[in-house]
Amino acid sequence: MKDCSRLFERLQIVLDAPEISSDGGLVLLKKTDERNGLMRRMAECLGDSRRTKSVRHTKFKMLCQRVFGICLGWEDCNDFDRLGDDPLYWVCLNGKPASQPTLSTFENGVGHRELHKMSEALVRFFVDRHQGHKPTRITLDLDATDDPAHGQQEFEFYHGFYGTHCFLPLLVFASIDSLPMELVAAVLRPGNSHAGRRSAAVLRRLVGMLRTAFPDTEILVRSDAGFALPEMYATCEELGLSYVISLPKNLRLQALSGDLMHESRALLLETGQKAKLFGEFGYAAGTWPEERRVIVKAEVTAKGENPRYVVTNLAGDPEQIYRLYVARGDSENRIKELKLDLFSGRTSCHRFSANCFRLLLHALAFILMTLVRDLLVGTELERNTMGQIRLKLLKVAAIVQQSTRRILLRLPRGHPHAELMRSLTA
Helix, strand or coil: CCCCCCCHHHCCCCCCCCCEECCCCHHHHHHHHHHHCHHHHHHCCCCCCCCHHHCCCCHHHHHHHHHHHHHCCCCCHHHHHHHCCCHHHHHHCCCCCCCHHHHHHHHHCCCHHHHHHHHHHHHHHHHHHCCCCCCCEEEEEEEECCEECCCCCCCCEEECCCCEEEECCEEEEEEECCCCCEEEEEECCCCCCCCCCCHHHHHHHHHHHHHHHCCCCEEEEEECHHHCCHHHHHHHHHCCCEEEEEECCCHHHHHHCHHHHHHHHHHHHHHCCCEEEEEEEEECCCCCCCCEEEEEEEEEECCEECCEEEEECCCCCHHHHHHHHHHHHHHHHHHHHHHHHCCCCCCCCCCHHHHHHHHHHHHHHHHHHHHHHHHCCCCCCCCCCHHHHHHHHHCCCEEEEECCCCEEEECCCCCCCHHHHHHHCC
């Protein structure tokens, strides 16, 4: 038998393989976008005052280039100084990718009016996707997260809760009945903002568009204690929305739930197991015009007491309502994907409007990857994170062969999901 013990020592690396791309999954992103028209819709929101004859890279092309790049792990404009010769990007972008200076000029040229149009287009895209449905309930999950800043960006400030200089994006996810959450709003805010800043105004805009499309559908608002503001309750009640919003603990709430907590402590002593009881009471903070219904989870464990409170205008069993609130935790998983898998923290431009646009680029990447994950329902990848989908499906070597009649994309037969990729791109 031939001795294979020292094969690795004879290995040499030569960078001369012709017409090979490391991003074979780019074609899946391109086809998914063409089926849904996401990039075309968003590009229509961007004005272009350049002379048509001298334009080499359209706004549509650069938008696709940035969003596709983010999906594939190339989150910076200067990444395309190294990807300019990748043959598959030439094919999917209909020409040579734009360079870093051109992309930076593109990002810094987007104004507030265009940002507003793109934000509305995100909601319309969600509406059009589900126009054929007759949903019973649309749930809106509002959340805030930190976006650390490391330079002299406009409106980056120190935030005491997060202990860093940052921006504070507002993210809104929408879900129809039992369908997965979808991102419908991503608003960049200054770093010294309260978690609930502008949330009522954003909610009004969203609800107006959703009500026009789904006039008979209940709309439920869920959020954590950062949005426990009188303005939020008043807006929900004025617009006829259902809501379940967490309340921060205070002495009055703890006093009103004292009897239920006593029962939980007794149950813990009796069983030796974690005790959890649910109840309700009327409560009015000093800034509220009237009492509202508060649900309490009276939980006691061996480590101590863990009471939780949510304010709501829903009727029904307290435990069921609390579990309905707890389901909002899935939005935190989606935020992790947006931040960790799709690098939404790359808001490193100096101008605030450019960083607002960058957040929207990463939001579009999230939506596009959501559309890809929808295609994976029923496969072994359907519950994978966006980072796992990139690693397992999109980051695959591909040979691009071009003739006068066709362009042939050759994927490795040994790839674990080669057949899945071929079926999705057919």
